[in-house]
Structure formats: C-alpha cells, structure tokens
Amino acid sequence: MDLSDRQSSPAVAAPTRVWGAVPIGDRRWRFELWAPGHDRAALLLQGRALAMIADGRGGFTLDAPAEAGDTYAFDLGDGPRPDPAARAQAGDVHAASRLVDTRFDWPASEAQWHGRPWSEAVILELHLGLFTPEGTFAAAAKRLPGLAALGITAVELMPVGQFTGDRGWGYDGVLPFAPHPAYGTPAEMAAFVAAAHAVGIAVILDVVYNHFGPDGAYLHEIAPAFFDADRHTPWGAGIAFERPEVRDFVLSNVAMWVRDYRIDGLRIDAAHQIVDASARHVLDEVALTARSAGGGREVWLILEDERNLAGLTDPQAGGFDAQWNDDYHHALHCLLTGEDEGYYAPFAVDPLGDLIRALAEGQVDQGQPRPAGAEARGEPSAHLPVTAFVNANQTHDQIGNRARGDRLIALAGEEAARTAHALLLLAPFVPMLFMGEEAGETAPFCFFADFPEPLASATRKGRAAEFAKFKGFGGEVPDPIAVETFEMSRPYRGDPARAADWLALTRELLALRARAILPLIASGRTGVPEVLATGSKAVEACWDFAAGSLQIRASLGTPPEAAVPWDNCDFRLGRYGADAFALDCRIRPTHS
Structure with a gap:
C-alpha cells in the first residue's frame, strides 16, 4: 500500500513487544528479544547465563533481578551479542549492553512545558559532535539560551543513535535506542531536552527507520526475518515492515523518544524508502504512537520524502505536519550558483520559474513533465498550508553531499547569501537553518565517518568515485575517515565581528517574523x-x-x-x- 493512500484511524495499539530491557518494579527488569529461527536464547547478565523463555513464535523473554548500570548481552549459541534495542552500551557497538532506567528525574519546570505550535517553528539543524568544541549534550545545553535570544524556537538534532566509532553523521547508526556515547549519557540527553524547554526551545530528533549501518548491526544474524531479501535501499537491506515484531521495534523507539526523553518532534529520514504493503502503513502508526506518547504535548512530525506526495501533510488526512521541501532549495541554489549537474539538472533549466512556483505553491515538482530527462514526480500542493513545507537554503545533505562540503556563501558570495537568508526567514513557510548559518558561517561541512578497515578504505574509494563524473562537484575529496576532515567541518571559529554582524541580521529578521508574520500565518x-x-x-x-x-x-x-x-x-x-x-x-x- 502506498502511504498516500493510507487509512486514517483515531487510535493505534501500543507496541505488543517492548524490545530491549525495561524496569518492571521491585528491582526487576524484563528482557525481550525476537530471534526467529533460534531454538534457545540465554541472557548473559553481569556475566551470568540465564535461560530465556521461548514463546514459540521466535520471541524470548525473561524477568530477572538487576540494577541500572548492569551489563548484559544475549547468546543464541554463537557467543554474546549486544541487545539490538539497548538503551546504552558498555563500550562500542560490539560490546555488551548496559541497563538504563529512562524514567529520568525531570526538573519541576518541565511540568509547565506543553510544546509550541508548529507555526512558530524556526529550526536550527545541528550535529552534536560539532556544535560545540566538546561535542556533548551538556556543552550544547549551554548554548541554548543564546539561540532562544536570537529567535530560534526549535533545534533539530541529526541522528544520535549509536554508530561505529566516535565520528559520524549518525545515519549509519545500528543501535537506534542508545544515545551515542561520545555525546553523553542518556540522562545527559534528557537534561539537554529539559534545558531546551526551559528557554522555550523545542527539540526535534532525526530518526532513521529505513536501514541500519554497515558495522555492528547484529539484527541481521539475530533476526534475519527483520529484513526483506527482495527489498533494497541505497544504503543496504530493506526492512520487512509488514512483520508485527518489526513494527513493534519501530514503534517502541518512537514511544521511547517522545515519552521518556520528551522529544517534541521527529523527522523521519528518507520516508520514501519505508516501503510497507500492510493495510495500515507503518508511518501512520508512527504518527499515532508519537502523539499518544506525547500525553497531550505538541508533537511535531516531519517527513523527508522525495516523492512530493501532498496527501502526507494534508490537514484533512491528519498524520504529518510537514515535509522537507528540497525543491525550494534546488531552485534557489541553481539561480544563485548556476550549477546544473546531478539532481540540480531539472531545476537549472528555469530556476527563477521554479522558485516562483515554490514560493506560490510549496513544491515545484507536482506531477508535471520535467526537462532534462527527469521522471515526473509529485502531486499538486498549492492547497496545503504554508506550514506544510520546511524550507532551507542549506541542510546537512545539501552541504555535506558535495565533494568538499561547500556552503552556499562560498559558492554564491556574501551578498547573495544575505539576501537568500532574508527571503528564507521572512517567507511564510517553516524556515530551517543549518548550524552556523545564523552567523554567516563559511567553514565547510564535509562527510565524515570513523569506520574500521576494510570499511574505511571502501568508504574512501566510494566517496571519490561518486564525484569523479561531476565537473562542478569534482576535485579532490577530503578523506572522510581522517579526523582532520571532521575538524575542518567545525563551525563558529571565524571572525567574531563578521559573525556578530550576521547574528544581528538574523535577530532582526526573526524578531520581525515573530512580531508581525506569525500572527498572519496563525490567522x-x-x-x-x-x-x-x-x-x-x-x-x-x-x-x-x-x-x-x-x-x-x-x-x-x-x-x-x-x-x-x-x-x-x-x-x-x-x-x-x-x-x-x-x-x-x-x-x-x-x-x-
């Protein structure tokens, strides 16, 4: 079933299988694992092997006394394996898992936080590892008051689920329930969210449900049926969302972030790759689960979906609040830079005309034939509210997927960037900035990872080959594995006077937006x-x-x-x- 034909429903059942390990009271924990094809499973708790109870359908469970902080793993006959739904690890992605009680001690002020209306969203997308020199939740929390004073009302965190090594974008994560340890502990992530709420900032989390990373994804051997052998994504094996156990994995993750960490919104990465033939699409259940877990708080749901399906964000259908509107970015980028290769080719034919359509109707591609051999895609979107579109001049994708991570200001110049900045923040659509953009950042944002060999060498070769055919994107590609590539992508190190001038512009624009434009949108x-x-x-x-x-x-x-x-x-x-x-x-x- 295509997501655009989804069925609406006022409610959805909670996940029947709570993956991982959760406290159940009296210093006891419940451990659950789905391992179809295996006859037996053992829980290795603090090094002690305990037989788990099979349910006859591939599931194993056990209630046992334990304490938060204890280590555990599962053994299906081939040695210990980390919990695919671990809330934390005792080390890297291959190590034992660690018990975490996500019933955090929230400050009293949190009771006063009910979220913000979506129409008020002014988003700053950020990578936690680079946002501050320390690269931690605790350090990022200290910068939140300054963002609030600037007029930022939401931060969007690139994925924080644990991935291989210390450095990475997060989209190759393999433990989606566990905050990446380089960023801090689960409790420190909760404290970051509380600090954001205290200054009026909502927290959006980018989540990846369409694939797992290439190193440490033990689900492939624990539960091969989690994946569909006939379904593939550009990043690896497709996922069998029709399986109830798979849906429960996703929905348990959604519920955890919104209920336990009090996340205010989820941005669903590459939703077009979440293929589901069920009567009710899994993303419908994601939306319903998230709002139910919010307990009455405002919970925002955002899609990245290259199909331009207008029905996904139609208020009459419910479900999702908005989609990333890459069409706006592409049209503006082509107009300012003249680039015409790759996915820019269709937008380079008439970039001004495409920008006009984006400003009038949201999306550019609405099912009409497109030039340069591009396939028609999309649906009419002029009837949608302006808040159905998250517009951006720059995102992690559009900067980082360039060969050298060039920002728009490096390609089009200072005056062009300032004008595009003003247009983005004053137009009625939901604006999103990429970290540093609010201060006129010129430092690149490159692709980087911290893979072991031989995956590291394969990543280097693949990255170089990807850009070899582009005259505009080509040239020498920074080594994605080198720590120097990570460090050169760090923002907020430029001329303080120039940054102050840009921040003053951003503050002026966002003050006008809050004072005079938001009341228009709300009406x-x-x-x-x-x-x-x-x-x-x-x-x-x-x-x-x-x-x-x-x-x-x-x-x-x-x-x-x-x-x-x-x-x-x-x-x-x-x-x-x-x-x-x-x-x-x-x-x-x-x-x-």
Whole structure:
C-alpha cells in the first residue's frame, strides 16, 4: 500500500513487544528479544547465563533481578551479542549492553512545558559532535539560551543513535535506542531536552527507520526475518515492515523518544524508502504512537520524502505536519550558483520559474513533465498550508553531499547569501537553518565517518568515485575517515565581528517574523499567492492571510527591470531596484 493512500484511524495499539530491557518494579527488569529461527536464547547478565523463555513464535523473554548500570548481552549459541534495542552500551557497538532506567528525574519546570505550535517553528539543524568544541549534550545545553535570544524556537538534532566509532553523521547508526556515547549519557540527553524547554526551545530528533549501518548491526544474524531479501535501499537491506515484531521495534523507539526523553518532534529520514504493503502503513502508526506518547504535548512530525506526495501533510488526512521541501532549495541554489549537474539538472533549466512556483505553491515538482530527462514526480500542493513545507537554503545533505562540503556563501558570495537568508526567514513557510548559518558561517561541512578497515578504505574509494563524473562537484575529496576532515567541518571559529554582524541580521529578521508574520500565518491563508518575475533574477510575492498580507520582493543576481519604491518597508536589505542583491518586505494588516 502506498502511504498516500493510507487509512486514517483515531487510535493505534501500543507496541505488543517492548524490545530491549525495561524496569518492571521491585528491582526487576524484563528482557525481550525476537530471534526467529533460534531454538534457545540465554541472557548473559553481569556475566551470568540465564535461560530465556521461548514463546514459540521466535520471541524470548525473561524477568530477572538487576540494577541500572548492569551489563548484559544475549547468546543464541554463537557467543554474546549486544541487545539490538539497548538503551546504552558498555563500550562500542560490539560490546555488551548496559541497563538504563529512562524514567529520568525531570526538573519541576518541565511540568509547565506543553510544546509550541508548529507555526512558530524556526529550526536550527545541528550535529552534536560539532556544535560545540566538546561535542556533548551538556556543552550544547549551554548554548541554548543564546539561540532562544536570537529567535530560534526549535533545534533539530541529526541522528544520535549509536554508530561505529566516535565520528559520524549518525545515519549509519545500528543501535537506534542508545544515545551515542561520545555525546553523553542518556540522562545527559534528557537534561539537554529539559534545558531546551526551559528557554522555550523545542527539540526535534532525526530518526532513521529505513536501514541500519554497515558495522555492528547484529539484527541481521539475530533476526534475519527483520529484513526483506527482495527489498533494497541505497544504503543496504530493506526492512520487512509488514512483520508485527518489526513494527513493534519501530514503534517502541518512537514511544521511547517522545515519552521518556520528551522529544517534541521527529523527522523521519528518507520516508520514501519505508516501503510497507500492510493495510495500515507503518508511518501512520508512527504518527499515532508519537502523539499518544506525547500525553497531550505538541508533537511535531516531519517527513523527508522525495516523492512530493501532498496527501502526507494534508490537514484533512491528519498524520504529518510537514515535509522537507528540497525543491525550494534546488531552485534557489541553481539561480544563485548556476550549477546544473546531478539532481540540480531539472531545476537549472528555469530556476527563477521554479522558485516562483515554490514560493506560490510549496513544491515545484507536482506531477508535471520535467526537462532534462527527469521522471515526473509529485502531486499538486498549492492547497496545503504554508506550514506544510520546511524550507532551507542549506541542510546537512545539501552541504555535506558535495565533494568538499561547500556552503552556499562560498559558492554564491556574501551578498547573495544575505539576501537568500532574508527571503528564507521572512517567507511564510517553516524556515530551517543549518548550524552556523545564523552567523554567516563559511567553514565547510564535509562527510565524515570513523569506520574500521576494510570499511574505511571502501568508504574512501566510494566517496571519490561518486564525484569523479561531476565537473562542478569534482576535485579532490577530503578523506572522510581522517579526523582532520571532521575538524575542518567545525563551525563558529571565524571572525567574531563578521559573525556578530550576521547574528544581528538574523535577530532582526526573526524578531520581525515573530512580531508581525506569525500572527498572519496563525490567522490562516486566504486567496491565491501572487508571485511573479520582475527581472531575470528578481521576484515579487504577496501572500494574503485573514489578518493581513505579507509582501516580499527580492533581487537575486540582477536588479528588477522596473522597480517602484515601496513606502514604509518593515525590512529593507540593500537598494531594491539598484542592487543586484536586495530585498524589501512589508506587512499590511487587514484593517489598514
């Protein structure tokens, strides 16, 4: 069943199998494992072997006395294996697992946190290992008050599930229930969330349910039926989501993050690779489980889905709040840089026209034929609310998947980046920045990993081969395994005066957004947006809402052909009509 044809339902059953080890009271813990094809299983608790009870359907369980912090593993006859649903490890991904009681001691102030309306979201995507010199939850928590003062209302953490080594993006994780130990303990992650809530910042977590990483994914041998031999993703074996036990693994993970860690939102990585032929798609159950686990708090659900299926975020269907809108990024990027290779090719034919459609209707690809041999994709999206689209000028993908991790400012220049920054933060869609972007960061963000051999050599060769055919993306590729590549990707080390100037711009834009644009969005859109070209690289847009109108015009490389000055602009960048890069914005309440 395609997710766009999903069935709606007011409720969903809780996971029937709680994977992993959880406390059940009286200093006792319940250990559960699904290992179909195995006749017996033993729990190795603090080095002591205890026979587990088979349920006849591939499941094994055991209740046993234990303490938080104890180590354990499972033995199916070939030696100890870590728990695939471990809440923490005693070492790396190959080590024994450690018992964690996720009933954290929350501060009293947490009772006052009920979340934020999605329309208020201004997101900063960040990589915990690079966001601060220490690369920890505790260090990142200290920066949250500054982000709140700037106008950031949400942070999105790149995946934190444990992966191989110390350095990595997180999308090759193999223990999705265990916060990566280089970032801190589970309790320190909970403390980070509490610190965010204390200053009014929501926490979104990027989760990966479509594949596992290449090193340490013991589920392949513990439960081969977890995977579908006929289903593949670009990153490895496809997952058999039709199996109840597999669904329970995913839903238990969702419930843990939202209920135990009080995460405010989940961003589902590569949802188009989550293929499920069940009557009810597993992602429907993800949405229902997340909101149920929130206990009445606002819980945001965001998809990365390259199919551009408008039904996924249609308020009439329920489910998900928004999708990452890569179409907006691609159109703007092509207009500012002139790049025309790879996935940019269809957007390089008429980037201004594509940008106009993105500003008016959200997505560019809506099922219409596209040039340059691209396959048609997508559905009409003009009817969706502006909050159904998370727009970004830069993301970890769009920077890090370049050969050298170039940021937009390095490709298009300072003036272009400032104008694009203003357009992103003042347009009515949900804006997302990538760490450092708020301060005009120029340092690259490269792909990096910490794989052992021979996987390290294969990664180096694969990365170099990937870019060999691109004239625009080519050149020497930094060694993804070298610690130097990780360190060169660290932001916030540039000229303090320049950073302060950018931060002042960001603060001004977000103050205007909070003061005058959010009330428009909350009132509801009326009519059809008017967006038109005023030059070869200039655009003018007007969005009408019940409470008033938002008008923006921007020069993105050339002055408009004819520009009549606007009186009483609420924001002005450069000299619109004279400068190649400039932007004017004005808000008109309905009563004026």
